[in-house]
Amino acid sequence: MLKIKDSVDLETLEHCYISDDEFDQLWSCKEVLFDKDTRVIYTNQFFNDLGDERLDNLYDLIKMDLVEKVSD
Helix, strand or coil: CECCCCCCCCCHCCCCCCCCCCCCEEECCCEEEEECCCCCCCHHHCCCHHHHHHHHHHHHHHCCCCEEEECC
């Protein structure tokens, strides 16, 4: 599975949405959704109308070295 690296300071990234609501578990970076606590990227978001755009955004995040592969 893929996740946003723990070392990434999300507050400094230009295209990240971090909610102030403590109950909001979905955050996004360049419209790629991930879990607030684990930073694991949700895989089901790529199978809808926005899938191609989000895959492109995920690729950009990988190129920026913000994503890592972790075991299940």
